[in-house]
Amino acid sequence: MREPGLGVCRLLAGIAACAGLCVDDTLAQSYPVKPIHLVVGFSAGSGSDFVARLAAKKLSEQLGQTVIVENRTGAGGTIATERVVTSPADGYTLLMMTAAETAQPALRSNLRYNVARDLAPVSLLATGTFVLVVHPSVPARNVKELVALARSQPGKLNYASSGVGSSPHLAAGLLNMMAKVNIVQVQYKGATETVVATVAGEVDISFPSITAVRPLLESGKLRPLAVTSAKRASLLPSIPTVDESGLPGYERSTWHGVLAPEGVPKGIIARLNAVIVKAFNAPEVKDSLDSQGLELQTNTTEEFAALIRKSITQNTELIRMTGTKAE
Numbered sequence: 110m111r112e113p114g115l116g117v118c119r120l121l122a123g124i125a126a127c128a129g130l131c132v133d134d135t136l137a138q139s140y141p142v143k144p145i146h147l148v149v150g151f152s153a154g155s156g157s158d159f160v161a162r163l164a165a166k167k168l169s170e171q172l173g174q175t176v177i178v179e180n181r182t183g184a185g186g187t188i189a190t191e192r193v194v195t196s197p198a199d200g201y202t203l204l205m206m207t208a209a210e211t212a213q214p215a216l217r218s219n220l221r222y223n224v225a226r227d228l229a230p231v232s233l234l235a236t237g238t239f240v241l242v243v244h245p246s247v248p249a250r251n252v253k254e255l256v257a258l259a260r261s262q263p264g265k266l267n268y269a270s271s272g273v274g275s276s277p278h279l280a281a282g283l284l285n286m287m288a289k290v291n292i293v294q295v296q297y298k299g300a301t302e303t304v305v306a307t308v309a310g311e312v313d314i315s316f317p318s319i320t321a322v323r324p325l326l327e328s329g330k331l332r333p334l335a336v337t338s339a340k341r342a343s344l345l346p347s348i349p350t351v352d353e354s355g356l357p358g359y360e361r362s363t364w365h366g367v368l369a370p371e372g373v374p375k376g377i378i379a380r381l382n383a384v385i386v387k388a389f390n391a392p393e394v395k396d397s398l399d400s401q402g403l404e405l406q407t408n409t410t411e412e413f414a415a416l417i418r419k420s421i422t423q424n425t426e427l428i429r430m431t432g433t434k435a436e
Contacts, residue, residue, distance in 0.1 A: 137376030140200055144175040147367070148193050149205045150186030152299060156318050159401055160235055160365040161205040167388035168381075185274050186210040187220060194222040198372030200381065204228065208364045211420035212274040215428040224421065229373055230413035232385045233366040235403040238338035239280055239316040241351060242331040247313050252335050252354035255314075259290035267293040268314035269303035273433060277303060277316040279424065280337050280361040282431040287356050307331060318363075319344050319402030337361040344402045364420075365403075366413055382410055 147165050151157045158180065165176035181189040190210060196202035206228075214224055222228075241252070247266075249255040259266050270278040278294060285292055295312050297303045304322060307315040308330050319342055325331045326345075335351040336342045339360045351359040367385060369378060386407045388394065395405045408416070427433075 137374065137380045140377050140380060141172055141174045143201060144177055145172070145200070146177050146179050146202045147205055148179045148181055148189045148202065150181060150183075150189030150210065151207070152182050153180055155300060156237065156320075156363070156401065156403070157205055157207050157365055160398075160403070163394065163397055164205065164234060164367065164385070164389075167391075167394065168384060171384045171388050185213050185216070185272060187213050187217065190224070190228075191222055193368070193370055194227045196370050198370045200369060200373045200377040202370065203231070203381075204368045206366055206368050206417075207276075208362065208420050209274065209276045209279075211417060212279060212424040212428060214421060215425040216274045216433065225414075225418060227371050228368040229371050229378055230410050230417060231367040231369055231378055231381045232410065233364055233406055233408045233413045233416060234385070234389055235398050236362055236364045236406050237318060237401075237403040238336045238342050238362055239276060240319055240322055240326075240333050240342075240345065240348070241280075241284075241314070241316055241335045241337060242307060242322055242326070242333050243314050244307055244310050244312070245329065245332055246310060247332070249334065250332070251349075252351055252356065255334060256288045256290060256355065259288070259292055264291045264293055266290075266313045267295050268316070269306045269312040270294045270296050271298070271300050271303055272296055274428075276361065276363055278433075279427060280316040281314070282433060283359060283361055283427060284351070284356070286427075286431055287359055304331075316361075320400070323402070342402060343399065343404070364406075364416070366416075378410060 147161050149158050149161045161178050165178050168176045181192050190204060193202055193204040211224065214220060243249060249258050268281045281292060292314060297306055300317060300321060303315045304317050306312050308325060322331055326333050333348050335349050335354045336345060337351055341350060389405060389407050398405050
């Protein structure tokens with residue numbers, strides 16, 4: 110029996126590809142037919158949880174199915190990520206990821222998944238910044254004075270962190286490295302506890318979100334020195350960035366986005382992206398995010414994938430240069 114020629118093979122491959130596209134389109138058109146779970150690696154009340162619940166509400170409205178927010182806390186978000194990675198690739202289990210989770214591959218050699226390989230980016234939703242704050246007893250009114258104080262008293266100043274590899278930990282690590290100082294980490298269970306500890310004077314410094322400390326700044330219980338993003342925050346326009354306060358090139362931001370397990374049909378990913386972009390660009394969503402000190406930012410799946418790769422690369426380099434190790 111003669112082997113099929115090259116032309117026949119190409120024809121068969123084309124037919125198979127078309128058939129796959131047809132199946133993909135059919136799945137996307139009927140999706141979803143049951144509730145969707147949106148898994149979050151952080152506790153209720155956190156910034157990630159807020160964005161997740163906002164996304165769940167808008168997706169439910171657009172898709173006509175309930176979207177359930179599922180909090181799977183612990184291990185820097187890796188428990189939630191593994192829950193999604195090991196779920197069926199059918200679009201019914203999604204992940205709300207934050208920038209902090211892209212540090213985990215460099216911190217944990219025993220991860221049972223690969224972020225870049227085992228997850229399919231859907232869309233970025235929002236970006237945000239942190240505020241470098243000090244207890245009022247700290248005799249520093251700006252970043253330059255804080256750096257001078259830290260240099261004059263090596264190892265005496267400390268900062269509150271919500272764990273190794275967390276956003277506050279990496280923000281402080283970058284400050285230590287760039288300013289050539291030794292401000293010591295004190296770990297707490299979560300972001301709320303770090304703020305409480307700073308207000309109580311248990312620690313000198315912390316890097317909370319804007320919304321977590323805005324009332325405390327207004328009441329004078331904490332003193333803001335700078336924001337960690339590349340540009341000033343719209344909710345705190347009078348507060349300079351760390352970059353413009355004497356450490357050029359300093360930048361630590363956060364972001365929140367939706368991903369699915371790798372292997373989810375491309376048609377479903379495309380539909381989710383389209384729905385998210387449409388829903389999140391509504392004025393009321395922007396207002397909700399603004400109230401939390403977050404900036405609305407959606408993008409394409411390719412752009413989101415590039416951002417994730419960039420975050421992993423930057424965090425890996427920062428962790429290497431600071432000698433950070435998971436505990």
